[in-house]
Amino acid sequence: MLGWMKKSVNPSINGVTGKECNSFSTSTDGKTETICFSDDAEYVDPDPGHSFEDVEKQVFGTSSIPSMSGFVEQALSMSQNLSETVMKGFRPENVPIYATLVNAYMVFDRWFSSIPGPTQPNRLFVYSATSHGSTSHVKKQLAKGYPQKTIFDSLHENGLDFGVYFQNIPTTLFYRNMRRLKYIFKFHQYDLKFKRDARNGKLPSLSVIEPRYFDLKGLPANDDHPSHDVANGQKLVKEVYETLRASPQWNETLLVITYDEHGGFYDHVQTPYVNVPNPDGNTGPSPYFFKFDRLGVRVPTIMVSPWIKKGTVISRPNGPTPNSEFEHSSIPATIKKLFNLSSNFLTHRDAWAARLSTSSDRGRREQGLVRVSGRGGAIGCCSKRRSFLEQLPDEMGKTMNVKEAHEYVKAPFQGSYEQAKRLSSWRGRVGHCRHEVFSNY
Numbered sequence: 001m002l003g004w005m006k007k008s009v010n011p012s013i014n015g016v017t018g019k020e021c022n023s024f025s026t027s028t029d030g031k032t033e034t035i036c037f038s039d040d041a042e043y044v045d046p047d048p049g050h051s052f053e054d055v056e057k058q059v060f061g062t063s064s065i066p067s068m069s070g071f072v073e074q075a076l077s078m079s080q081n082l083s084e085t086v087m088k089g090f091r092p093e094n095v096p097i098y099a100t101l102v103n104a105y106m107v108f109d110r111w112f113s114s115i116p117g118p119t120q121p122n123r124l125f126v127y128s129a130t131s132h133g134s135t136s137h138v139k140k141q142l143a144k145g146y147p148q149k150t151i152f153d154s155l156h157e158n159g160l161d162f163g164v165y166f167q168n169i170p171t172t173l174f175y176r177n178m179r180r181l182k183y184i185f186k187f188h189q190y191d192l193k194f195k196r197d198a199r200n201g202k203l204p205s206l207s208v209i210e211p212r213y214f215d216l217k218g219l220p221a222n223d224d225h226p227s228h229d230v231a232n233g234q235k236l237v238k239e240v241y242e243t244l245r246a247s248p249q250w251n252e253t254l255l256v257i258t259y260d261e262h263g264g265f266y267d268h269v270q271t272p273y274v275n276v277p278n279p280d281g282n283t284g285p286s287p288y289f290f291k292f293d294r295l296g297v298r299v300p301t302i303m304v305s306p307w308i309k310k311g312t313v314i315s316r317p318n319g320p321t322p323n324s325e326f327e328h329s330s331i332p333a334t335i336k337k338l339f340n341l342s343s344n345f346l347t348h349r350d351a352w353a354a355r356l357s358t359s360s361d362r363g364r365r366e367q368g369l370v371r372v373s374g375r376g377g378a379i380g381c382c383s384k385r386r387s388f389l390e391q392l393p394d395e396m397g398k399t400m401n402v403k404e405a406h407e408y409v410k411a412p413f414q415g416s417y418e419q420a421k422r423l424s425s426w427r428g429r430v431g432h433c434r435h436e437v438f439s440n441y
Helices: 052-060 071-076 096-104 119-128 139-144 151-157 181-186 190-199 230-245 330-338 348-352 402-425
Strands: 021-023 034-036 106-108 162-166 187-189 206-210 253-259 301-304 312-314 367-373
Touching: 021 071, 052 071, 096 230, 096 301, 119 151, 119 330, 151 162, 151 181, 151 206, 151 330, 162 181, 162 190, 181 187, 187 190, 190 206, 190 230, 230 253, 253 330, 330 348, 330 367
Parallel strands: 106 312, 162 187, 162 206, 206 367, 253 367
Antiparallel strands: 021 034, 106 301, 253 301
8 A cells, every 4th residue: 555655755665666576485495486566456356365374374484584475375375366466556646645645744664463363353452452362353252242441441431532433333342341331422423423523623532433344335335455446445534634634623633544454465574573562461262372472464554643744754663662663552552642541551562562652742632533444343233132143044144245234234233322322311220230232243
């Protein structure tokens, strides 16, 4: 997405030159045919591999250190056509909104995903600095909800507000705490509320924009996930940016645009693999028993604020430890810093992660706004009964089209939302009854 901007937007960016190559095989000392990085990226289908196992092959190849040499070889194991696909990047003119923002504001060229794995574990790190031992999409755990504390809880403890503006479904419900009745009014339909809140100067301290994860008739997905058109993602970023620029809160707003993981596409920057702290003592499942002691592949991250000097490029951070890096846990760490939260760090990882900073770090309390791209989960709900995951017939997912799946996951959440609103109006009579929203990926 940003690699070729080194050539035509800002030479300070650690991007690509076209001399970055991968061999068809990593076991022959590079003596086989190679594919070098090019600038003719286009529509992508099928989706490149980015499971924990896939990333292991992409990053290490046959080496014991992250040589970043196995992308082509891993892609070939899935499809012949993918070997070239993963070695392509967009010309800046084909992602013009990003090119404009990178030129006018700040880009991080050393921001890594939190683990070498897929979407959901990395998304969990964004707001809780841990995936609670998950290295893959564990459907039952997603349905049950992850138990860790989140930055949303810390904000609430400190009397600060937050809001989740979602388009299809709010994947932040994969945190169990976010299903509590006290948070039900924190969720807003993006199309109905975001522009109005921004126009009226009523955006909360932290706003989360969740993109559209499904292609629907007249409403294309805008999360940049293959096989979705990245032009729609550019439109979303432009809309959010222009909405904020017109808001009376613009002078106290920080917009962060990032991606949950690299999607299986090539990067030449070695992933950090030493002195990365395990967040909470959890380890991944067999057969790898991952210790969460190294980071994933670099992802595009842009920061926008009227306080940022034009064309800023941020690489290695200045603390809080000599080996700290920018990664998804930097988001909760930065929120804690900006708002001077009295709550403890969420895990050892956000205590270690680098913090974002701008010239606005002069005691001002900024609004925060985060957009995280990538495929999210579908949400269902129920109250005091089995989760939708347990009720879903095994063959249903194989026969549903996208529209049917969208309606299936949207309707239950909407029903639970309406139910919770009714409950909140007479919560004094609820007694000890506890209502929760269950989700299904």
